[in-house]
Amino acid sequence: MxxxxxxxxxxxxxxxxxxxxxxxxxxxxxxxxxxxxxxxxxxxxxxxxxxxxxxxxxxxxxxxxxxxxxxxxxxxxxxxxxxxxxxxxxxxxxxxxxxxxxxxxxxxxxxxxxxxxxxxxxxxxxxxxxxxxxxxxxxxxxxxxxxxxxxxxxxxxxxxxxxxxxxxxxxxxxxxxxxxxxxxxxxxxxxxxxxxxxxxxxxxxxxxxxxxxxxxxxxxxxxxxxxxxxxxxxxxxxxxxxxxxxxxxxxxxxxxxxxxxxxxxKWTVGSPIQAPLDALAGFFRKRSFTADEVQKVVVRIASDEANTVSNREMPDICMQHIIAVMLLDKTVTFVSAHDKARMQDPAVLRQRAKVEVVADPRIDARRPRREAIVELTLADGTQLTEWVRDVRGTAENPxxxxxxxxxxxxxxxxxxxxxxxxxxxxxxxxxxxxxxxxxxxxxxxxx
Incomplete structure (x- = not known):
């Protein structure tokens, strides 16, 4: 020293x-x-x-x-x-x-x-x-x-x-x-x-x-x-x-x-939300779809992370809200992540209702890594799944x-x-x- x-x-x-x-x-x-x-x-x-x-x-x-x-x-x-x-x-x-x-x-x-x-x-x-x-x-x-x-x-x-x-x-x-x-x-x-x-x-x-x-x-x-x-x-x-x-x-x-x-x-939101946003960004690169075409999004994260970010009152650390914003905007910025008034927007609330956060023992076993499994189902039955292991911005994916x-x-x-x-x-x-x-x-x- x-x-x-x-x-x-x-x-x-x-x-x-x-x-x-x-x-x-x-x-x-x-x-x-x-x-x-x-x-x-x-x-x-x-x-x-x-x-x-x-x-x-x-x-x-x-x-x-x-x-x-x-x-x-x-x-x-x-x-x-x-x-x-x-x-x-x-x-x-x-x-x-x-x-x-x-x-x-x-x-x-x-x-x-x-x-x-x-x-x-x-x-x-x-x-x-x-x-x-x-x-x-x-x-x-x-x-x-x-x-x-x-x-x-x-x-x-x-x-x-x-x-x-x-x-x-x-x-x-x-x-x-x-x-x-x-x-x-x-x-x-x-x-x-x-x-x-x-x-x-x-x-x-x-x-x-x-x-x-x-x-x-x-x-x-x-x-x-x-x-x-x-x-x-x-x-x-x-x-x-x-x-x-x-x-x-x-x-x-x-x-x-x-x-x-x-x-x-990479994203100006809570750490447990980083991997799910990476997954959604990847889905958008693979296929073009709108928020209204999404039937359901299941986000699987660690138990302690779920306690931290599930249905919180602050927009930037609320998983369900940020996923809804991502579905609508196809990105998340500092401004959109901190727009608390938008938490009451009917368009956002409709998308938020589709989001389920699940504490998954498979992710618990990977802690302290910030991993997530995201499962997205479209109205036509198409399913997109991604297990994000190396979040963008980590040492493994800088x-x-x-x-x-x-x-x-x-x-x-x-x-x-x-x-x-x-x-x-x-x-x-x-x-x-x-x-x-x-x-x-x-x-x-x-x-």
Whole structure:
């Protein structure tokens, strides 16, 4: 961790890091127009702070902790940000805001920024991977997302702050003390608590911790072992014995980059809806048909996913609604996925009535992969079936740079305008050439 700020990354990892940074900033900018984002901007505008760090999609410049908090909430105001399957987390929502705020505080270069971001993705996910990844929340009722984010944001901010090895030991201790989040976030109907837990809180905590340790604060030398360790407190137990494969903390560290295993969403909707939309897009390529020609759509997904996206009140995480929109429009955009009024449109409701969501044990057995089986029946009796195993945007089926740019434009143009959007994309895709990350401020602000 202490060497990451100056250690060159492989070219393909640099490219992947730039793509995730672009995707996360796009999520922040689009999030500024949504209720969690508006709440964050109102809070930080009233709270203030020393003018050091940029709050995206606004004219606000404030303290680094406040900026990290606001930008973290913006990044997960919606379901457009990236996700890491093996750890069940959304690393970008905490890592990029924390690195940006700390980077502005300490005036780091674009290359240093990319290395710090990459470190955050490497450290945070490995913590829950030690404890069973997606099964960790089911076993403990604690949030994998909040746990990963605490360590990921701290590691990234610590790298931006230039901490040495001993200081990073203390930082890991403080990150452990600030780990939080319980599974109740799944009941959040407005996405505000979720944005706080996944992005805002850990981003601010990571920056604050890095600044405290840099200022000379000390702590426990090794929070992962010894009495009352992190794993004693947080890991699941079986017959009283801690269940944690601690070797996963450093397995492949510096060789296997978790940012290359992190998914970028093609569709600006909840993760469990990605595979079904891929399937429908494939059906449209194979055969021409209208929504009214569809008799029935059966979507088979994992049990936990069905609980997350079946008949939800928010349009972008409601499987039945989004499938109906896809049938009518033959695509899903950011605007169509967030048009809540359309949930009452009779034309949409007619199509929604045809959609059945089924928790399928075959897909349960494939978790944490985001797979789905979609069965579509037309009025003439034709049946189309697709088992989507490699969702577009995953490591197994990655999006191209051009596809990610198209998605970013869809998210950012309504907020920044076409020219502003193009300028920001150009800057973010050449980050390694920036002498000071503060040079990003002008392209990220909105009048």
């Amino acid at each position: 202490s060497q990451a700020g100056t250690r060159p990354l492989p070219e393909e990892v640099v490219e992947k890091a730039k793509q995730h940074v672009l995707d996360t900033f796009a999520a922040m900018i689009s999030g500024a127009e949504l209720p969690p984002g508006r709440a964050a901007l109102q809070f930080v505008q009233a709270y203030g702070g020393k003018e050091v760090a940029t709050v995206v999609a606004s004219r606000i410049v404030c303290g680094p902790l406040e900026a990290a908090f606001a930008n973290g909430v913006l990044a997960h105001s919606d379901e457009t940000d990236d996700s890491h399957g093996p750890s069940r987390s959304h690393p970008g929502a905490s890592v990029v805001p924390a690195t940006f705020a700390a980077g502005e505080q300490f005036g780091i270069s674009g290359a240093h920024f990319l290395r710090a971001v990459t470190l955050g993705y490497d450290v945070g996910p490995r913590v829950t991977m030690c404890m069973g990844g997606p099964g960790y929340q089911a076993a403990t009722h604690r949030s994998t997302h909040g746990t990963v984010a605490a360590f990921a944001a701290g590691a990234a901010a610590g790298c931006a702050a230039g901490l040495n090895a001993q200081q990073f030991r203390f930082l890991l201790d403080y990150a452990a003390q600030q780990t939080s989040g319980i599974g109740a976030w799944t009941r959040d109907a407005e996405h505000i608590e979720k944005a706080f837990l996944f992005g805002g809180k850990p981003a601010a905590a990571g920056v604050g911790t890095a600044m405290l340790i840099r200022a000379g604060w000390t702590g426990v030398d090794d929070v992962f072992s010894g009495s009352d360790s992190f794993f004693d407190a947080y890991a699941p137990r079986e017959n009283g014995v801690v269940k944690a494969d601690t070797s996963q903390l450093i397995s492949g560290l510096g060789e296997r980059y978790e940012i290359t295993r992190t998914n970028i969403k 999006m191209t740079r051009d596809e990610i740019v198209v998605k970013a434009r869809d998210l950012m143009t309504p907020v920044l305008g076409s020219a502003g959007c193009s300028a920001l994309i150009d800057r973010l895709l050449s980050l390694e050439t920036l002498g000071d990350i503060r040079e990003l401020r002008q392209t990220l602000q909105k009048d």
